[in-house]
Amino acid sequence: MPAVRADKLYKVFGKKAGKAVELLSDGRHRDEIADLNVTAAVIDVSFEVEPGEIFVVMGLSGSGKSTLIRMLNGLLAPTSGRVEVDGTDITALPKQGLRKLRSEKISMVFQHFALFPHRTVKENAAYGLEVRGVPREAREAKAVEALELVGLAGWEDKVPGQLSGGMQQRVGLARALAADTDIILMDEAFSALDPLIRRDMQTQLLELQETLGKTIIFITHDLNEAMRLGDRICVLRDGRTAQIGTAEEILNDPANDYVAQFVEDVDRTRVLTASSVMEAPIPVVAPDNGPRAALRTMRENQTSYAFVQRRDRRLVGGIKESAVGKAVRENAKDLSALVDAGIERVSPDTAIADLFAQAAESTFPLAVVDGDERLVGVIPRGTLLAALAPPEENGADDAADGGAEGEEADGAEDAESAGDGAGSDGDGDRKDGAEKGAEGAADEEPAAAEEGGSK
């Protein structure tokens, strides 16, 4: 059962709201019904939020996102449509029931913090429990706990006015956490903070989410924030849903021109992760394979390297064609002496931006390993560059991906210098760098690329 379900939600302000909903449900734009003298804030929005998910609603000002979030906890009644929380239709609830729902199931964090200036930090954090009628000692203990979680231990007896903006919003977050609800609504919670603090808060929220597993519905107008936080993102435009999907889906497969335009300026390297660009780990050899077999595998795959992994898929290291070739000539039987165990490993969740340095240092493609050291994929340098290009060039990029491998195979030193160049280019003008790299690679060995990609 989804934690929150919105079903064909409409919110229209004005006297002729009913008529407006009728017209809007035919797919009309809200500007077309301007003569009704109504404001259509939310039009036909449906989505489901699973428990433990961070669901981000993204839109520019006036796109109806604040109205939408206020319908989810019943602060505003929808003009038409249903909102279900844990399976109960809250639009049918009486006032009393709504209050109970809000105090027990859904708490909220506000854009301008909305802390009570006349109460101490601790009393602010305990507010949700106070409303619920929890005795003072119990609720203050809980509040102190929540304040510790957000890193505000020792500030309990200050008043909000003594805290900086970032700390105030931590109190806001602690207030929502202390209320101990499964669902937290965050209305542009970090928008009023300056960029550095905003980043800190995002990191903290993600860490908290990892341990607490709340269902979070996060409103923002900042696409980078949406991409960073959201398990799934709902892009709103003029009150309607433009697209719902994961950050990668929205980035790589925008539903329409609006979304495409929107994501154009996104820093793709911070959104896309290693797992989204990695390729199948090819070729691999087992540690007990002889050098001859290893050499054959590399030749078959037309690469100058191979990854060595055990039967349980744990990564041991990498081997180079040159070294193996030498071993074969010297008639060596054992592969293990040739294995470079120190090759660069990255986790699947690493943002691409954090891969460049490692990629530049390594003579192997980056090995993507999971928590148990199992090899789940590889990222050749060319793939990394291609990932920077906007989606419409994807077709060409795919072809280019493998090509880079071929280039690397020829000489590690060459590749390294190319990688360096791309890296520094990338800082100045990423798209150019990516295109250059892709083109160069594609020219050299398109066939090998296709093979590498498809296997």
Place this chain on the structure above:
Amino acid sequence: MNTLTVSIPRLPVGDAFESAINWMRESLSGLFEVIGLVIKTCVDALYGLFAETSATQFTLLAAAVIAGGLLVRGKYRPTLIAIGVWAALYVAELVGGVAAAVITSLPAVLFTPAMNLFGAEYVYPPLVLALLLLAALMAISFTAARNTGQELLAALSAVVLFVFLGLHFIAGVQLALLVMPLFALLALVVAGWRVALFTVLGFLLIMSMDKWDNAMSSLALIIVATVVAVAVSLPIGILAAKNDKVSAVVKPVLDFMQTLPAFVYLLPAIAFFSIGAVPGVIATVIFAMPPGVRLTELGIRQVDKELVEAGEAFGAPEMQILRRIQLPLALATIMAGVNQIIMLSLSMVVIAGMVGAGGLGNDVYTGIAQGNIPVGFEGGLAVVVLAIYLDRLTGAVTRFSPAARAARAAK
């Protein structure tokens, strides 16, 4: 008559008003009697407290100070039990003379020394009860609330009380000289030493002009009028803040109340309550109320919408949002309204003097009627002293609100 003169029918506005008053007088006379009685009792009691303070009242005042200290330090239960027992005994005494019966049954030796000392002819039961309450609160201070500040406060209150009782009832110092320091002390605690100093000088001036009793009478009237005006204007202001329709209706009514010449209120007030302090209070309340309503509405509307929404988002009922969020944050503005009510009451006091409300207004009115410049001017000057005292006091009370404390801490 010229041909172009248009005849405009005479509307019986005044007559209609009068007949409305007469109708209300006949049909609601019971209600007005009760209101009048309550107001009169309150004014008389306050005047008695200020100008004819009894030993019981002094004792209860000392007990109130100690109890206040205990409550501030969070000793709710023992304090409230002591006060509750006292109140129950007091009521029992009023109803059935229980305390008096107990006292008579006790051996007379217990009371004779004190009676001789004060030259009293009988034991006044409420005084005994008050002394018992004082003793109980002292005991709580020294046992339950072991805390140097509290013990000091209790001891000091008791010492001051007995010094006062001794000075007045044995040495014969006049009451005004004993009550005045209490006013100054209140000013010192609430508003600081400058206001306290002004209080001492100002009130000495009043005493030297021989206006003390009149000033206390006016003070009693103002306090009663203010309490009634606040009690009426606060709920109206809250309703107007919550509901635009109420606000739209209330606003023109308030305009009307404020602009109608103050003297005109005396007409119905006299019709309903005849002459004396009561019509004075009623006229004062009507005249002084509007800023209370306006500033309450403004204060509540000014509270950040997001804060109210935060209350709603955590599921707080409307009354709780009002009590714990809106009112505390609007308090500074509301107190400005209370301050305005007091100032308007003071200006109304003189007019109320015309209907025999007594006090300083009476002096001013006499001055005008008889061309007695000294009496009129001295009365006016005493009003000014009272006005400044009350203004500074109410202005400073806001300092103690949680919002103001938080704002100071944030600096």
